[in-house]
C-alpha cells in the first residue's frame with residue numbers, strides 16, 4: 001500500500017542491470033518477487049496513557065525461541081509507532097478468516113470509544129500490558145519491546161511475549177494476506 005520511499009527506483013542493482021530503464025524494470029520485478037512472500041494479517045494494538053490504536057499489519061514474525069520474541073515492522077510516521085515508542089508495549093491479534101473486512105478499518109488511527117470500549121466500533125479490552133486486544137481476535141500475544149531496529153522508513157520492534165491467549169476456538173482459521181487483494185511491501 002504505502003509507496004516505497006522516493007519516486008525513482010531503489011538500488012542496489014544486480015550486475016546485469018544497466019541504464020535507467022533497466023533499473024526501473026528491475027525495481028518493479030523485485031517488488032513482484034517480494035509480494036510473493038506469504039504473510040499473515042494481524043491487528044497490532046498499541047497504547048500510551050489514554051491514547052490507543054489498532055493497526056493492520058502483515059510484517060509480523062516470531063524471531064527467537066528463548067526468550068520468546070516477536071518482531072513487527074512499523075512505519076515511522078504511523079500513530080502506532082509513536083505509541084509503541086512511548087510505552088514499550090504492543091499486542092498482536094490474529095484475525096479470523098471470515099472477519100477479513102476488519103483489516104480495512106485499521107489502516108489509519110482509530111476512533112476510540114472508552115465508554116463503549118470499542119476501537120472503530122470493534123469491542124476491545126486492555127491486556128495485562130495495558131495495550132488493547134480485540135475481543136473478536138481468535139488469539140493474541142502481548143509483548144514488551146526488547147529491541148527497536150531502525151531501517152529506512154520503518155522500525156522493527158522486537159518484543160518479548162509476556163502474555164498469550166486464545167479467545168475462541170483454537171482451530172479458527174486465521175487470515176492471511178492471500179485471502180485479500182491487498183499487498184504491502186515489495
Ligand SMILES: Cc1cc2nc3c(=O)[nH]c(=O)nc-3n(C[C@H](O)[C@H](O)[C@H](O)COP(=O)(O)O)c2cc1C
Pocket residue numbers: 001053054055056057058059060073074075077078079080081103106107108109110182183184
Ligand atoms: C494489508 C495491509 C498491510 C499492512 N501492513 C503494514 C505493516 O506491516 N507495517 C506498517 O507499518 N503498516 C502496515 N500497513 C499500513 C498500516 O495499516 C497503516 O495504514 C499505517 O501504518 C498507519 O497506521 P496508524 O493508524 O498507526 O497511523 C498495512 C496496510 C495494509 C492495508
